Amino acid sequence: MDDFDDHFHDECGVFAVYGAPEANKLTYLGLHALQHRGQESAGIVTSNGKQLFAQRRLGRVQECFSEETMQKLPGSCAIGHVRYSTAGGTHIKNAQPFAVDYAHGSLAIAHNGNLTNGLALRKELEGLGSIFASTSDTEVIVHLIARAQGRTLYDRVVEALRRVEGAYSLVILSESSLVVARDPYGFRPLCLGILQDAPLFASEPPAFELLGGEFIRDVEPGEVIVVDESGMRSTYPFKSKPRKMCVFEYVYFARPDAVLEGVSVYESRKRMGAALARQSPVDVDLVVPVPDSGVPAAMGYAREAGLPFEFGLIRSHYIGRTFIEPSQSIRHFGVKLKLQPQRQLLAGKRVAVIDDSIVRGTTSRKLVRMIRDAGAKEVHLRISSPPTRWPCFYGIDTPRRSELIAASYSPEEIARYVTADSLAYLEPEGLHASVGSGGFCDACFTGDYPIAPSNPEDSPQRRLPLVAE
Amino acid sequence: MDDFDDHFHDECGVFAVYGAPEANKLTYLGLHALQHRGQESAGIVTSNGKQLFAQRRLGRVQECFSEETMQKLPGSCAIGHVRYSTAGGTHIKNAQPFAVDYAHGSLAIAHNGNLTNGLALRKELEGLGSIFASTSDTEVIVHLIARAQGRTLYDRVVEALRRVEGAYSLVILSESSLVVARDPYGFRPLCLGILQDAPLFASEPPAFELLGGEFIRDVEPGEVIVVDESGMRSTYPFKSKPRKMCVFEYVYFARPDAVLEGVSVYESRKRMGAALARQSPVDVDLVVPVPDSGVPAAMGYAREAGLPFEFGLIRSHYIGRTFIEPSQSIRHFGVKLKLQPQRQLLAGKRVAVIDDSIVRGTTSRKLVRMIRDAGAKEVHLRISSPPTRWPCFYGIDTPRRSELIAASYSPEEIARYVTADSLAYLEPEGLHASVGSGGFCDACFTGDYPIAPSNPEDSPQRRLPLVAE
Amino acid sequence: MDDFDDHFHDECGVFAVYGAPEANKLTYLGLHALQHRGQESAGIVTSNGKQLFAQRRLGRVQECFSEETMQKLPGSCAIGHVRYSTAGGTHIKNAQPFAVDYAHGSLAIAHNGNLTNGLALRKELEGLGSIFASTSDTEVIVHLIARAQGRTLYDRVVEALRRVEGAYSLVILSESSLVVARDPYGFRPLCLGILQDAPLFASEPPAFELLGGEFIRDVEPGEVIVVDESGMRSTYPFKSKPRKMCVFEYVYFARPDAVLEGVSVYESRKRMGAALARQSPVDVDLVVPVPDSGVPAAMGYAREAGLPFEFGLIRSHYIGRTFIEPSQSIRHFGVKLKLQPQRQLLAGKRVAVIDDSIVRGTTSRKLVRMIRDAGAKEVHLRISSPPTRWPCFYGIDTPRRSELIAASYSPEEIARYVTADSLAYLEPEGLHASVGSGGFCDACFTGDYPIAPSNPEDSPQRRLPLVAE
Amino acid sequence: MDDFDDHFHDECGVFAVYGAPEANKLTYLGLHALQHRGQESAGIVTSNGKQLFAQRRLGRVQECFSEETMQKLPGSCAIGHVRYSTAGGTHIKNAQPFAVDYAHGSLAIAHNGNLTNGLALRKELEGLGSIFASTSDTEVIVHLIARAQGRTLYDRVVEALRRVEGAYSLVILSESSLVVARDPYGFRPLCLGILQDAPLFASEPPAFELLGGEFIRDVEPGEVIVVDESGMRSTYPFKSKPRKMCVFEYVYFARPDAVLEGVSVYESRKRMGAALARQSPVDVDLVVPVPDSGVPAAMGYAREAGLPFEFGLIRSHYIGRTFIEPSQSIRHFGVKLKLQPQRQLLAGKRVAVIDDSIVRGTTSRKLVRMIRDAGAKEVHLRISSPPTRWPCFYGIDTPRRSELIAASYSPEEIARYVTADSLAYLEPEGLHASVGSGGFCDACFTGDYPIAPSNPEDSPQRRLPLVAE
Numbered sequence A, B, C, D: 001m002d003d004f005d006d007h008f009h010d011e012c013g014v015f016a017v018y019g020a021p022e023a024n025k026l027t028y029l030g031l032h033a034l035q036h037r038g039q040e041s042a043g044i045v046t047s048n049g050k051q052l053f054a055q056r057r058l059g060r061v062q063e064c065f066s067e068e069t070m071q072k073l074p075g076s077c078a079i080g081h082v083r084y085s086t087a088g089g090t091h092i093k094n095a096q097p098f099a100v101d102y103a104h105g106s107l108a109i110a111h112n113g114n115l116t117n118g119l120a121l122r123k124e125l126e127g128l129g130s131i132f133a134s135t136s137d138t139e140v141i142v143h144l145i146a147r148a149q150g151r152t153l154y155d156r157v158v159e160a161l162r163r164v165e166g167a168y169s170l171v172i173l174s175e176s177s178l179v180v181a182r183d184p185y186g187f188r189p190l191c192l193g194i195l196q197d198a199p200l201f202a203s204e205p206p207a208f209e210l211l212g213g214e215f216i217r218d219v220e221p222g223e224v225i226v227v228d229e230s231g232m233r234s235t236y237p238f239k240s241k242p243r244k245m246c247v248f249e250y251v252y253f254a255r256p257d258a259v260l261e262g263v264s265v266y267e268s269r270k271r272m273g274a275a276l277a278r279q280s281p282v283d284v285d286l287v288v289p290v291p292d293s294g295v296p297a298a299m300g301y302a303r304e305a306g307l308p309f310e311f312g313l314i315r316s317h318y319i320g321r322t323f324i325e326p327s328q329s330i331r332h333f334g335v336k337l338k339l340q341p342q343r344q345l346l347a348g349k350r351v352a353v354i355d356d357s358i359v360r361g362t363t364s365r366k367l368v369r370m371i372r373d374a375g376a377k378e379v380h381l382r383i384s385s386p387p388t389r390w391p392c393f394y395g396i397d398t399p400r401r402s403e404l405i406a407a408s409y410s411p412e413e414i415a416r417y418v419t420a421d422s423l424a425y426l427e428p429e430g431l432h433a434s435v436g437s438g439g440f441c442d443a444c445f446t447g448d449y450p451i452a453p454s455n456p457e458d459s460p461q462r463r464l465p466l467v468a469e
Helices: A023-033 A067-071 A118-127 A137-147 A153-163 A206-210 A248-253 A265-279 A295-305 A333-338 A362-373 A411-418 A428-435 B023-033 B067-071 B118-127 B137-147 B153-161 B206-210 B248-253 B265-279 B295-305 B333-338 B362-373 B411-418 B428-435 C023-033 C067-071 C118-127 C137-147 C153-163 C206-210 C248-253 C265-279 C295-305 C333-338 C362-373 C411-418 C428-435 D023-033 D067-071 D118-127 D137-147 D153-161 D206-210 D248-253 D265-279 D295-305 D333-338 D362-373 D411-418 D428-435
Strands: A012-018 A041-047 A052-058 A077-083 A098-102 A105-115 A166-173 A178-182 A191-195 A198-202 A214-218 A224-228 A231-235 A286-289 A313-315 A339-341 A350-355 A378-383 A422-425 B012-018 B041-047 B052-058 B077-083 B098-102 B105-115 B166-173 B178-182 B191-195 B198-202 B214-218 B224-228 B231-235 B286-289 B313-315 B339-341 B350-355 B378-383 B422-425 C012-018 C041-047 C052-058 C077-083 C098-102 C105-115 C166-173 C178-182 C191-195 C198-202 C214-218 C224-228 C231-235 C286-289 C313-315 C339-341 C350-355 C378-383 C422-425 D012-018 D041-047 D052-058 D077-083 D098-102 D105-115 D166-174 D178-182 D191-195 D198-202 D214-218 D224-228 D231-235 D286-289 D313-315 D339-341 D350-355 D378-383 D422-425
Touching: A012 A023, A012 A105, A012 A166, A012 A178, A023 A041, A023 A067, A023 A077, A023 A198, A023 A206, A041 A105, A052 A105, A077 A105, A077 A166, A098 A137, A105 A118, A105 A137, A118 A137, A137 A153, A137 A166, A153 A166, A153 A178, A153 A224, A191 A206, A198 A206, A206 A214, A206 B333, A206 B339, A248 A265, A248 A428, A265 A295, A265 A428, A286 A295, A295 A350, A333 A339, A333 A362, A333 B206, A339 A362, A339 B206, A350 A362, A362 A378, A362 A411, A411 A422, B012 B023, B012 B105, B012 B166, B012 B178, B023 B041, B023 B067, B023 B077, B023 B198, B023 B206, B041 B105, B052 B105, B077 B105, B077 B166, B098 B137, B105 B118, B105 B137, B118 B137, B137 B153, B137 B166, B153 B166, B153 B178, B153 B224, B191 B206, B198 B206, B206 B214, B248 B265, B248 B428, B265 B295, B265 B428, B286 B295, B295 B350, B333 B339, B333 B362, B339 B362, B350 B362, B362 B378, B362 B411, B411 B422, C012 C023, C012 C105, C012 C166, C012 C178, C023 C041, C023 C067, C023 C077, C023 C198, C023 C206, C041 C105, C052 C105, C077 C105, C077 C166, C098 C137, C105 C118, C105 C137, C118 C137, C137 C153, C137 C166, C153 C166, C153 C178, C153 C224, C191 C206, C198 C206, C206 C214, C206 D333, C206 D339, C248 C265, C248 C428, C265 C295, C265 C428, C286 C295, C295 C350, C333 C339, C333 C362, C333 D206, C339 C362, C339 D206, C350 C362, C362 C378, C362 C411, C411 C422, D012 D023, D012 D105, D012 D166, D012 D178, D023 D041, D023 D067, D023 D077, D023 D198, D023 D206, D041 D105, D041 D166, D052 D105, D077 D105, D077 D166, D098 D137, D105 D118, D105 D137, D118 D137, D137 D153, D137 D166, D153 D166, D153 D178, D153 D224, D191 D206, D198 D206, D206 D214, D248 D265, D248 D428, D265 D295, D265 D428, D286 D295, D295 D350, D333 D339, D333 D362, D339 D362, D350 D362, D362 D378, D362 D411, D411 D422
Parallel strands: A286 A350, A350 A378, A378 A422, B286 B350, B350 B378, B378 B422, C286 C350, C350 C378, C378 C422, D286 D350, D350 D378, D378 D422
Antiparallel strands: A012 A077, A012 A198, A041 A052, A041 A077, A098 A105, A105 A166, A166 A178, A178 A224, A191 A198, A191 A214, A224 A231, A313 A339, B012 B077, B012 B198, B041 B052, B041 B077, B098 B105, B105 B166, B166 B178, B178 B224, B191 B198, B191 B214, B224 B231, B313 B339, C012 C077, C012 C198, C041 C052, C041 C077, C098 C105, C105 C166, C166 C178, C178 C224, C191 C198, C191 C214, C224 C231, C313 C339, D012 D077, D012 D198, D041 D052, D041 D077, D098 D105, D105 D166, D166 D178, D178 D224, D191 D198, D191 D214, D224 D231, D313 D339
């Protein structure tokens, strides 16, 4: 139903546990709590100290695993991965964790992020005789580890990561140890938790909550942690870089109940709404969120503006992947499957509609027209983040620049296109004030890329479809 | 996931359309909009004027039908049905519409409701040589129609319905006509809409909205409508009875965007919350809804009380039917899969938690303990309807009286059981004031049954499991 | 793959067991041994003495049942059914055993055969108010039982069967007893076996062999057997008729290892081949069977003629239901998927090809051309039964008369159509001599119908598709 | 159903076509004709001249591919593979063709055979930094090709194959060319055919027959053929070795309608039976084959001995993969599901039972006892090949030596174990005389290995389960 969901998409979530009974089921639950970060495929690799065991499937976590598959995942250590479907299709060969045999035994790796020099490294490795079974950056990292000279897994991982540039939050499992790494900029989130004595790692803290664990702290940018029989050791082997976690995690990606780098996602969204109300007030009768992601910002907007907050759009809980559509066209069909307007609430009213972002604008246009058809007298669109004008190269699925409506048009032009009576975006200052002191990557809003992409128009996700499956 | 969802459940939703192109797909969309009324099975029967075509499946509407099954449903008239799984299991033989051949051709029927004299009629019909392939009341109605002497389908339906007592909202399709009936008390809702010139019928108006149609009016209690080539005729062939639509449709069953008998479900829920705030105020820091059904009442409560409304519980969008559970027990596991607490919001706070109803109390107990574990200092439970003390015999799946916690325990005792600091239910007067002038069945709260059940302890859903499949 | 299999088809197989541990699994195995009699659907109904339990599915026995479904079939008594897909499609509502509730409790029935007055009885029953959920004759029998006045199940069954005409081998299960009946002509086979002390019933004796039981005797034409707690009683309540078992069971339907009415199917087929060799000799180099059904007849032919018997056609063991076909036409594609010619064996040879029957002739034509393409110098077709010229009304799926090639064309004309150098059918005398003393129905060869059909051109399988599913 | 099928198993079949419309569907049909060589997985890779397209699935060819998957396989060149499930399970990651990207583009490879130095090469490659995603030898070959220095694909393949030892019949597809290779001993069969102008390659000639092509000749041992836009070129780049095609292809693996190295499989099996009759005659009443593989040998035995040939065992056509078994033991259950005895044929008779081979002997024991239980007076077992005493290292799935009954016991001891009145195997001379002039590998009978295995007891299929999936 991507046509009806005009958002950037996070590409992955990762999870790891070391030294806990039923590591397989804990990872299953952790992945379930991270399901919003990727619904295409799910995978778990466990170690029983002697051998790795892998299960990967296309689909959601609950569909991918059963009691029967759990029995094929013995051992007390595990890593897991959920993946979002990027353009070009859904293939089991791209499912993670990626698991291989190499000179030192077996290795499994789960990766959230994207390498900016991945293509160059791949060409170099192929020149040395490496073969590639997938199109993912993760395989590049595995080849680098396999060719590294270091004595321990930790040594080899650090040696490999010295070669790569870009975004990575990684969990790597061998028969006997777990290595966890976050890139020096800290583009993607990664957190450390604990369950009884067992360390846990996850993209977001609610994964710990679900399985009864506790959040300890964020894994730091540039930190590499190794866990084995002798315990857990934290190291910082790379040159330090400015902290650049993705600000869009607060805007849309992360769960509202996540707290990342000390800041509550839910509270930051309410502050974005309040800042937007101060910055772009409007004389309306109602404030209506686009559920679910626009709800906290709308609450903040309404409270700050002293306006009634109402669920003027009702979200369906039964949206699946495909839909039969009548050949006779139904107005607003796509958006209506997901959101239905409350006619008696909207009729004759001036309405401020609060959404978190606009990518292509097509859904906003359908939405505004549907609200107006339901009787609204005026529809004012308020977006709780700045205009998204630049593609991401650090692990987010974004369209090319030419498809980003705000890259080519002004808010006034966009307002006309989506047929809104007015449109305002949150200014970057308001966004920064809402998420705290700074140190975030906001390249999608500003084009201010922490690592320069080789070709800004060439989205890295699309580069290598050599063998299609 | 019924363990984690302590609610009464509506048993069915019905839909019908007469004389529209793609009647099959319109019915498919109508049933999708009624999906919340039943997820066990879905069925569509169409007529092309000469013959009926049926497709029934177990599962949700989207899973049940494909472009391929649509092609097996030709014709411009159709009825559809979604069904909730009552105790005793999920069987294709109980899926509706029920379709048969009889002396006058073919007949399909979709039924929302429950007959109070169904068992007696069944015994009588069996005594006359009738055979029964299902355990549903609907088959009783079909047998009565088949044995009726009337000349037209309308005559036979009316003759059959004169024999039955209880709750029914029915849509009945033959090769050439559609008959729609609502019982004289009007226990279950039923609405009339229009799409271009074609009449539509559905349990709730949002089904019309989704497919681009318009709501016209409620079908009246005791009204029988016949639609055929010569047009639509409304009749009132039965002795009039006091209007008794199910008040629980407002409390929980119906969609928030539905307007039933002129009253907005969403607004009525906000009024229930406001009435509850006036009736049972509490000195707290936050008002937190149990999403999604508790949200409007919590908004009403918070506004009336002048308290902050916050999403202290985050609902998962990825809850499926079965879940792998670790053998090592996880605290609050069941409820946590569906709802996760926002620790940083709840910690140290006095919280009013707003839910719509309590059936057995087990989920509430888990919920309150989970909120307290997340750091809440005080947890006050406020229920936006009166205590549910009596089983329903008019088409709602309720447990036996002995399983209804409020049938045996006072609110104070229940508060102790669920470990809440305080517990208050909305008084019946507050409920009635919220939904309007009266004329509702509230037997589940009061035991004041409009039609006396033969044996109040004998829930009708359980009576006939003779051949199990 | 019906296009590639030009045969009459048996419509069903039935099985029953009374008073044995694991009656469900014994029935499962019995049905597996009868799988050749029907691959469309399979069903088992068991009784635990108090209640019936039913499981019916579309597909083959192995696909239909699992350890899980077995657990839903408790009790020591069971009946089962496999069904062939007749024209008009495959629908779960036609799967048997048919199970209902009626005035005296529950009832399940499995039927092999076809009633010649089924349609008339159905009209009569509908006139009395009966409703029909399927198009099968079996439902007619159930209605008659339900309306019968008799005190015991046996009495009611006999009363019902006095009304019906035609072919039936029936097994009927109630909570406490099993009634087994074979029509007075004995059109369809039915056998009695034993496993330890438990009586078994099946369409063919190999069903007993598979589960370790023993064959006792055929159930006699007109015999009705009742088995209950007090033991087994045999009765002959109907007026005696001439014995008329279907001779085509020997020609094609039954398993080669079956012995029916004292005659081995395998030996009778060899005798048909030998008789054909005496009657229609031919000067050839090789005798080649169309496997598998033509193998025994070809062995008999070759031995009698003193000619080499060779597998010139190799049958694939991997034929499924659907096949992807290239758009560029492949010669003999259909038949070749099932049978491939041995080029080096056939090249330059004069070949006698032995098949059991020809229905429409299209497959024979493809087959003869394929053998000639593989290099055969002459191809002489020999059919080990007489020309099939008349449809069956007693439970076999046959096309209308106009589609039977031998109804309109002489053997010489058919030889030209199928491009054979010569064609000969076995004469009826040769057939009768091969199967023994007489007392068989051979209406499909002779048009000599034991019970006159109301309309010989109106195949009973096609009469009632009122509600399509 | 492996318990009931005591045979060695071929591991794979391969197919290729270059430059034909609908290469995908031709490959599909070719694989279907090779289905007996492997039922675990099937895969097709096509090239449209610019890119490769791959589809691999677990299951049989018909289950693996649909019209929809065919549309994902464009282009006029294709290779395909079917695979048998070796010990250790069925995993999609081992399905072939194996497809990768490397420095020169994309590459897909399908392999029938087994490398005797595969493990050593793998260790060497891992030492150079290669990673392995599967446990198959095929991946070793791919790594060698990727590291080769040659300019063309042909050069790189030859360079890689110079490093390997053992058995391989290979088809290798790049974007623009097809390379086909058979090892210098010619262990596994490989044939060249033609369809109009397009060259075809397949493990056995019946694959050409099915799709309307013609057999041209065997690919020679040591031959490497390259097909590209400029046509087809045959080369012999390796040092010549003695011809050593697997003799077991004639005994059991190949289709009866295959002609390999000029010898008809069907005729050779009849000759084996005849030779056995001359060598080990027995005074019996009947010769009975174990169908289907024992049929031609039994025909040869019976003709030579002048004894009646009868199908005393009837094979079921409905054997699937799993079976529900009653807990009360049924005699001969396993073998009876597949083969049922004809009691009336066997009773009181002295029977010679002809089978093609014995591996563990458990099935033979059940079979002999079942035949005796069916009334046979004497059961004499005759095996149409010598005792299988040695494991295979050239691509056949054989158990360890200790599990081969003939490795430890004499025919007399085996006769006692299987309870036969006598047992005789065909002598090696009789086998060689039946298949022709010599030049076959018969190491499984003689231990005379053309290439010495590093550890004869260490079956190569079991060596590398490092990451289990």
